[in-house]
Amino acid sequence: MTEYGKPLRATPTPIPGLVVWELPVHGDSRGWFKENWQREKMTAAGLPDFGPVQNNISFNDAVGTTRGIHAEPWDKWVSLATGRIFGAWVDLREGPTFGAVFTCELDPSRAIFVPRGVGNAYQTLEADTAYTYLVNDHWSPDASYTFLNLADETAAVDWPIPLADAELSAKDAAHPGLAEVTPVPPRKTLVIGASGQLGRALHAEFGDAAHVEYATRADLDLSSPDLTTARRWREYDTIINAGAYTAVDGAETASGRSDAWAANVTGVAALAQIATDNQLTLVHVSSDYVFDGTLNRPYREDDAISPLGVYGQTKAAGDALVSTVRRHYIVRTSWVIGEGKNFVRTMASLAERGVDPKVVDDQIGRLTFTDDLARGIRHLLTRRAAYGTYNLTGAGQPTSWADVARRVFELTGHDPARVTGVSTEEYFASATAPVAPRPRNSLLDLERMEHTGFVPAEADERLRAYLGT
The missing domain is CATH 2.60.120.10 (Jelly Rolls)
Structure with missing residues (x-):
């Protein structure tokens, strides 16, 4: 009754x-x-x-x-x-x-x-x-x-x-x-941009579980008009977008500008629509370039965005699109180092070859290693943290690019005094191709991420491990 x-x-x-x-x-x-x-x-x-x-x-x-x-x-x-x-x-x-x-x-x-x-x-x-x-x-x-x-x-x-x-x-x-009975597997997780440095780190973090899939651009074209039917999206729970156009200076050229907007905005808009229509969680990686770098303190997640160049503008636009998805994580990071060609590897190579570089000393931030970025993304998903934007970089003392270069020289057994610090203007004075404006302050406040229980790795310790010293 x-x-x-x-x-x-x-x-x-x-x-x-x-x-x-x-x-x-x-x-x-x-x-x-x-x-x-x-x-x-x-x-x-x-x-x-x-x-x-x-x-x-x-x-x-x-x-x-x-x-x-x-x-x-x-x-x-x-x-x-x-x-x-x-x-x-x-x-x-x-x-x-x-x-x-x-x-x-x-x-x-x-x-x-x-x-x-x-x-x-x-x-x-x-x-x-x-x-x-x-x-x-x-x-x-x-x-x-x-x-x-x-x-x-x-x-x-x-x-x-x-x-x-x-x-x-x-x-x-x-x-x-x-x-x-064959047990029902969990809903799938799709990592987009699997061939990039963050994509490879995410593969190492999530492994080869049957419910985790990895897609390169050849596997899944975000610009395709058939994207909404490319997969049975209701079988998925999470999309991690690790793909992006990241050629900061290239984005200032005519062709690069078009490519940057296509990858960082149009493609992201398509993912946001799919996530909304299918009740998926969308994880999107953002950048310190959405800020102009003029604050005299670390940037918080709720600080007003004010990008200086095309790359930053496309990342800011992508963030705005992702923020309309009810279940979303925007993971904002800076100075990313992973497998493949990057600043740390370049400095180690110059040290070994006897080249004494001039390196910018008026841009301040912290290194972020892709393994730690992948670990943080998994932490947010596993802990079911509140949806929204989170800053995630390495922890420790702020450094300039010149400081990082000197540390690489030191850790690889070379004289750090061989690195000469110069201003951004001096470094790019002889450039013949377009140069993107850089934020001078790339420090991101980590408090919100830490409140979820995540402990960011010390950037210097991770640099030591990365160089095997």
Whole structure:
């Protein structure tokens, strides 16, 4: 019997993410009324903002109608309009709770949120029972389902009406037992820009797990008009965009400007739209170049952007697009060092070859190594930190590029006095190609990132390790 007047309340179950919800139902002599789905109230009370896109209604006119244990590739909100059912849920996802079982009765005053990969089955306890499914993906014949036999001896569901007396389909009666079920893998993570220095570090951090995919530009063209159908995006949970146009000076040329806007803005806009349409988390790597470098303190995440050159302008525009995605992380960094050609490798090579370089000494910042950047990105995702922008660089004392060069010379056994510090203007005085303006202050405040529990690595210690000293 439907219970009236209950407050909205969530009750977790032994299956992670499977949550029973008590719903307020208001009734009188005319009947009853309830808010079956109320996004603002329910998400405030802890229901995931799962973004339903389809509403299905199932009607059962006979007691004992039993619908088999199906794990669908979407999240599901199940509630009743009339009648009463017995529900059984079995965790069919990869992980330590695989095979866990939960059962309870549902009526119009009680609903349940069923996460993707949890098998669900329902047995009608009253005639003329109708229940609704809100799901966050459109039904597709290409969708992948996982099934479990209703009579599986391991799950051992105690059906109120014995299956021998129930109404069920031949297909449901023939589904495999738990020992034969392939666990449902987690939603996928896609790393874009996998061939770049950060992409390679992300590959090392996340490894070759089956649910993590790596895409180069040849694998996935962000400028393609078919991008929205290039993958079944609802099978993904996270996109990490490690690809970008990073030729700072090249962006000041006619062709480079076009390429920078295409990669850093147009491509990012496409990813932002896909993430929004499919309820994905979008991780985007930003840059200190979105600031003009005129502050006399480290830049915080909420400081006003004011880019000086084309590259910074495209990164700022990309940040603005990503910030419209509800589930987003903008990871702002500076002075990135990874595998391949970079400033540290160049200085080490000059030291070894006996070249005494002139290096800029009026730009201040901290080195950031791609391994630590990848580690920080994984930390945000694993900890489910609050969405938004986070600064992430190496920690320690601020340095100039000339200071870094001297340290490289010293750590590789050469005289740091061979490095001569010069101003930015002096360094580029003889340049014949366009030169992008640089922020003089590239220091980023790390407090917000540290509050998530992440400990940024000391830049000097990482430099030592990078050089193998």
